[in-house]
Amino acid sequence: MADPSSYRPKPGQVPDSPGVYRFRDEHRRVIYVGKAKSLRQRLASYFQDIAGLHPRTATMVTTAASVEWTVVSTEVEALQLEYSWIKEYDPRFNVKYRDDKSYPSLAVTMNEPYPRVQVMRGPKKKGVRYFGPYGHAWAIRETVDLMLRVFPVRTCSAGVFKRSAQIGRPCLLGYIGKCSAPCVGRVTPEEHRELAEDFCDFMAGRTGTYLSRLEKEMHEAAEEMEYEKAARLRDDIGALRRAMEKNAVVLADATDADLVAVAEDELEAAVQIFHVRGGRVRGQRGWVTDKVEAVDTAGLVEHALQQLYGEETGESVPKEVLVPALPEDTPALSQWLAERRGSGVSLRIPQRGDKKALMETVHRNAQQSLALHKTKRASDLTTRSRALEEIAGALELDSAPLRIECFDISHLQGDDVVASMVVFEDGLARKSEYRRFQIKSFEGQDDVRSMHEVVSRRFRRYLQEKLKTGEWEAQEGEAPEDDGRAKRFAYPPQLVVVDGGQPQVAAAKRALEELGVDDVAVCGLAKRLEEVWLPGEDDPVVLPRSSEGLYLLQRVRDEAHRFAIQYQRNKRGKRLKAGPLDEVPGLGESRKHALVKHFGSVKKLRQATIDQICEVPGIGRKTAEAVAVALARSVPAGPAVNTATGEIIEDENPAQRVGAPPGGGREASSERGTDQ
DSSP: OOOOGGSSOOOOOOOOEEEEEEETTTOOOEEEEESSSSSHHHHHHHHHHHSSSSSHHHHHHHHHHHEEEOOSSHHHHHHHHHHHHHHHHHHHTTTOOESSSSSOOEETTTSSSSBBBEESSSSSOOEEEEEESSSOHHHHHHHHHHTTSSSOBBOOOOOHHHHHHHOOOOHHHHTTSSOGGGGGGGSHHHHHHHHHHHHHHHHTOOOOOHHHHHHHHHHHHHHTTTTHHHHHHHHHHHHHHHHHHHHHHHOOTOOOEEEEEEEEEEEEEEEEEEEETTTTEEEEEEEEEEEOOOOOOHHHHHHHHHHHHOOOOOOGGGGGEEOOOOOTTHHHHHHHHHHHHHHHOOOOOOSSSHHHHHHHHHHHHHHHHHHHHHHHHHHHHHHHHHHHHHHHTTTTTTHHHHHHEEEEEETTTTTTEEEEEEEEEEEEEOOGGOEEOOSSSSSSHHHHHHHHHEEEEEEEEHHHHHHHSSSSOOOTTTOOOOOOOOOOOOOOOOEEEEEESSHHHHHHHHHHHHHHHOOOEEEEEEEETTTEOOOOOOOOOOOOOOHHHHHHHHHHHHHHHHEEEHHHHHHHHHHHHHHGGSTTTTHHHHHHOOOOOOOHHHHHHHHHHHHHHSSSTTTTTHHHHHHHHHHTTTSSSOBBOOOOOOBOOOOOOOGGGGGOOOTTTHHOOOOOOOOH
């Protein structure tokens, strides 16, 4: 625990101007990012008597080991830089909202020649129109099913579309009238794109004009006694009205707005957002967060708006944002939102009428979300804490192991030997910290030797990071890195777990001792009896089967095993898929495809002469010779056989094949075989 006075800036050193500041810990990791109208006044507030600080702020300043700042010209620049740094450094003491679920959206891929309507999750892509997010994927599919009757836009995947185009027959939706079947040319690309644009206009709330046009066409058809057409238009209007009824009108003036509500207690907060477009609720989403910094409702709203609109531009930012409390820098935040939208954005608190009533509904949703989250998490927090305490007690550790790293070795009969490292922090998997290793120092199967190599490499990298930051045997005059990003191996665990028994544990402990690392505990978990082994002990530590500590160790070990097997399988799959052309230096994917496409198969390429290979665009004489040599080295083991008749397939001119010896003979027979 650091004394804040040890790194407090000298009087007059901090400028009295807008800027952004960063607190770093002893490992040079950024732990908090903040902005201020006056850096001097804001930073001075952190270095008062610790007893007068909020408990969370006191924890932050005692965890930090240094502070630095960047001066900017305006408060809007400070807001933008603060958001960028929070996204880049992921500071542990900043409020970070996390989605309580992955919300699906209705997406129209306008960036494709034939736009497709589909359900999408995850980050937004350029050129795709999004509507939502929705609470459930089935709600999207019901809406789309109703609207495809009127707007028969493509919904199939690229594979299905390509297959239908090849066979000249549309899928089922094309036969029942819920797809215009552009795959078989029933409509032109321009006509299909116009359908997709009408679909998007309707979803965006521009419904009145389209319905009026359909009603007019229906009446005209009836007057001309085209009753079948009129009936079809009547049914289309009914389908669209049912789709509209799923999003009831909540604001009569066709408002485009986002409503943000916050429910909070001393430890946590929940945020709910309703997306209103054209006066109708088009989407809803929610976030929850731990209040790791001293922040009020206005501060939570500011963080929520940064999270919500930080990656958005254009119409994704509405004209109006309604909030329960205005942030401290409301003018700067409004200007930032306006820059992202490209026009003015109103940021205000609703005072009366429909908007205030809807805000109360959003707030009730936030309260329910917070209550549900606390109910789910209470037992989870208690269980994880008990598990860590049980592990600390069983292994006689000084404190609970907040960071656990587990190593596992995987191979297939001594081939493709790899290792995995998984990380659990506070009892939860930290997948961004996972690492994979290839065994480099030897070949063959030796789990003990492999474990020694992997642990040595991991902690050698840790010591190298300490060396860079001047914490370990710093070179004279060497400056620490000015970078707060998480290094790959910068932070040591309190406990190393290895998958195995005494030999693997001894190898891991020996690797740590050779590097001089003496503050990391080591244990092993053997699969057979689920026994915990400690270095130098003849008898294992046996935890009760009902122990939460044993269950956590099992989850850590199983996750390391899964991650190692996944890497080993991927590595083996790539090796098995590798062909002789992969060995040609400088031959990229494009020219490999060009060669195979030109000759039709690797077998026919093997039969080609060097002059024939040179005829392929982009292939010179030197490359053609390298291709010939590589294919000659990869001669198939046996003759090609017709699997239907059992007949051996003979080649007509074996001497002219790439790499074939002159005169044919027995050597030539080994050239025959299946394509590589």
